[in-house]
Amino acid sequence: MATIKDVAKEAGVSVATTSRVINNAPHTSETAIKAVKAAMAKLGYRPNANARALVSKSTNTIGVLVNDVSAPFFGTMVKAIDTIANQHEKQLLIGSGYHDAVKERNAINLLINSRCESLVIHSKGLDDQELIGLANEIPGLVIINRIVPQIASRCIALDNRKGSYLATEYLIRHGHKHIGYLCSSHDIEDARDRKAGYLEALKDHGLEANEEYIEYGEPDELGGEYAMTNLLSKNLPVTAVATYNDYMAAGCLAVLHENNLRIPEDISVIGFDDGDIARYVHPKLTTIRYPIQVMAEQAAKLSLQLANEKKDATQARMYMPTLVRRLSVGTAPL
Template sequence: MTTLKDIAKAAGVSHATVSRVVNNGPKVGPVLRDKIHKLIIEMGYRPNANARALVTNKSTTIGVVIPDVSDPFFATLANGIDKVSRQQNMQLLISTGSLSAESEREAINLLLERRCETIVIHSKKIADDELITLFKAHPHFVLIDRYIADIKDRCVWLDNNEGGKIAARHLLALKHRQFACITSTFDIDDPKLRLAGFVDELAKANITFDSKNLVSAEPTLQGGEIAAQTLLASGQDFSAIFVYNDAMAIGAISTLEDNGYSVPKDVSIIGFDDVLLARYSRPKLTTLQYPIDLMAQHAAQLALRNSQEPRIATNKLKFIPQLIKRESTSTYFK
């Protein structure tokens, strides 16, 4: 295995000079720096991150805990953190927690075992009290997509309740008065908050949401298809549907179109998240943009700042969804 000493000998320089190049340090001219970089590549040198962390007492990695790497939403989250890690010449470690408290704990512990102390955590199942205790013990942890008052300065979160209200205001402005909702079966706060905001905003317009028009399913394309089938089979009246996420919304559109309904002529549909697929569905999906890429970058920067002394306060912790108007909603004329 090639070492720094081997590179130094080949370059005819000191071990300290090579170390400065590897760690992007100062006091090395461009010509010599290029020479050492070429030798590093030619000789196949690979720095040992764990060994470096032991010597410097500083980790060169930033970790993220997410439920599922295959989900486009969480892939975008991880990519946002990776952008920051690359800017800081750090490596990203991903650990998955699959929406159970036990697996989320295991994912966090796995990163800690690899000397990853700066971690952005997406946790929906670990109890508030446990997370509060955990975060007090680890000042470099940041929680994303969840708000806990006792650690509010370490939470980067989206106001899901306000998102539901924005969706309702949009549909009300389009003259809709009969509504259905498709929500997620997952026992987490996000669907509850979005639905509560939607229903509260309808109440302000003196409209009582009929719970018979609420259907729950898995938050997937197939879940949206099944939920829409259930709504149609119920015989309930509605001209607009507020859907928990974009995947379910696109699945619902497919079922409606298969059953002879035109979207948005017969039924308007609004989703949530603004994933890439929303721009390419037919019709293109009106949705609430969840700025998860921006939030992830902010969370990573906050976690890295918290590793500095003194800690730097930040103001941008709460994000508000933005309405993205496309083709799946229109004015109700009947």
Template sequence: MATIKDIARVAGVSLATVSRVINNGPKVGDETRARIKEIMKEMGYRPNANARALVNQNSTSIGVVIADLSDPFFATLAHGVEKVARQQNIQVLMSSGSIEAETEFKAIETLLEHRCKAMVVHSKALDDQTLIDFASQVPGFILINRYIEAIADKCVWVDNVTGGRLMAEHLVSLGHKKLVMVASKHQIDDPLARLDGIRQYLKQNNIELAENAIEYSTPDQEGGEIAMQNLLAKGIEFTAVLAYNDAMASGAMSMLQDHNLRVPEDISIIGYDDVLLARYCRPKLTTIKYPIELMATRAAELALSFNAQNAETKASTTYKYTPTLIKRDSVSKL
């Protein structure tokens, strides 16, 4: 069966343009609209009329789109939404986007099919315009962990650049200058912003983080292990490790210990997120607290509020959160 991605590819347009045609939205020329409809007909694509109609119906549920159901970070996000839903006696419907544009699009459509007019969406792969379109069609559409200026009032996000700076500042303040990093391989805004913050602070203090001192892998424990193994194989001299998140930090720590390197006596390591795992590592992990549960709670409240009121939003409103340093036992003074 043809998908919206197939239609966009054949038509040579974006997912957002196809979405606007499916939902009878504006900003599509008559010729383009007719061509896309013809392609849809030829390829047997069947837009879900139910989903398009649902924006005018009442809802007794709130939807959540997350990237990975198995990731503790997203479990914490979901828990924040669930707390609000439980207080208001409504159902939570969960869908996974897997950081893939088509999967994220389908996840949002699935929530619409289940009568969700309020939803908290974690989307990293969909383009800005597609998300703007959804926000205009769905009263309670709230984007979490991403900022788009055109829908700033519907975005709940964190300052990852500041988080990266905090990581570097803490290590440098304790005398560490020979640094390496285990980084996420995903070219999305979170890892890019954190690395940008790290580099900003190091540059201001005349410290280099060479490209070969950064290893990219999957943002999980196995990825942390693999990235650290590669760094050790390069023979780079370092005293501290910056990790994209706590899962990668945990995997990197395990690999260091497998090589008889003590944390923090021989090598210090700092993570990011402050998920439950950070408190139960040995040693306990120094990390940057990403207030995701607090953000998710706020996002859920906004989604339900906008849905109930069908409110006109104000572009001047912003919901930016700031990460903070959590000191534990995995970093020591050089």
């Protein structure tokens, strides 16, 4: 296997010049660059990535922490970050934290030890103080889907409470007074905020909030089936259901179809996120759009800017949810 000394000898230049060419150092002559690259090609020399990282103190990578890389929501997030990475000739390193502090910490440490100067972190397990410490250590760290007040300029998030409020209010405006809610069983800020938005909308419109109308499940299709089955079994006069996300809504729709309930004639359903599934269930799902693609792209850009010591705005970027009207919500039955 060829070494850097072999390349230098073949190119007729010093080892130092060869090293500068390999590491794209400035002030290197075109003649030397062409000679070294030709020698590398002839000898089949491939620079060692770890050695280059030691010289430059960085790698050509962006680190990304997600909850679960297999979840479609996070697939969209990663794809958006990868788009920005490709534009800057970067590669991604991805870790899954599963909303668990230990797993998140281990994944972040691995990304840091891999010399990722840019990090986009979706963390629900670590507390604010630990994230503040990480942000102080890594200038290019950006947090997505969470606001940590002390490092707000490094945070990009959605107003989840407002989104759930909009969803519930939309049902109320269609005449619904008995509105159920399918809530995520995960003890994270998103779940608490979305439930709070549902309760706030009921209160603001003079409707009584009743814990009996709320059921919990995993934030996926099976969790939606489980929660909706439990809600139906109570035999409450529910005419509409708001859900934590589109996947719970899809499970909810399946249970309603199995029980011969028409949507939206007998019962209306509204989701949250506007993931791909919302357009392919029957009927097509009215939902709240979570602009994760735009947010993830912005997070990646900010992370790269901060890693390059280009200071940005001093306040958090809070994105606003919007209503997407489709076919799963109708007027309350008489």
